Amino acid sequence: MRPEILTSLLAARAAKQQVALVSNLETGDQTLVFRDRTEGSLSLDDDALDATRNALRDDKSGRLRRDDAPLFVQVFNPPKRMIIVGAVHIAQPLVTLAQTSGYEVVIVDPRGAFATRDRFPGVTLSEDWPDDALNTLGVDNRTAVVTLTHDPKLDDPALHVALRSEAFYIGALGSRKTHAGRVERLTEAGYTEDEIGLIHAPVGLAINAKSPAEIAISIMAQITQVLHGA
Incomplete structure (x- = not known):
């Protein structure tokens, strides 16, 4: 060489x-x-x-x-990466599943009491506002973005960046009613139906998941499905 x-x-x-x-x-x-x-x-x-x-x-x-x-x-290729917005309960088992699947994981949550080293050891943590964090991190075609906060003030800024990026997967936690409100806000912000359709919401495969761990499994399964075009 x-x-x-x-x-x-x-x-x-x-x-x-x-x-x-x-x-x-x-x-x-x-x-x-x-x-x-x-x-x-x-x-x-x-x-x-x-x-x-x-x-x-x-x-x-x-x-x-x-x-x-x-x-x-x-x-x-660099490792695949998962950016999780919201250091909530679901994020903990999702981090474990993602790391086991070969992803580098970043947790983004400006609420310092949630994104702590005790709760997320060995994970990159960002307390920046979600849109600033995603812009700094850079979202490429080997990145999955998952928003989990249920708070439009945190989830929506991340989705704005993700929808303008090459992210291979975008998912957002919330009920169908919650997503309907999200769609309305994104439409008002100028996003097209096709762009909004890139968001997997409610996030995860429909396996009737109940617990945080089960929801994390459904999310990881859906990300894997999208990654491999299944």
């Missing part, structure tokens, strides 16, 4: 960027493929670029089926 390729790859991983290393198995030429650019000596046609970016999306390394050259794609 050329030093400049290694330097760029390490920098991308440190910055938690999505990147794939494409190698010609005959010549040794290599190119880094990012979501918006390439770096390296190996030229790739549009089909190879599309296949590489599909591999990034699918988190799947492997050989590319090519007649002209034997290519291998090695995917270096």
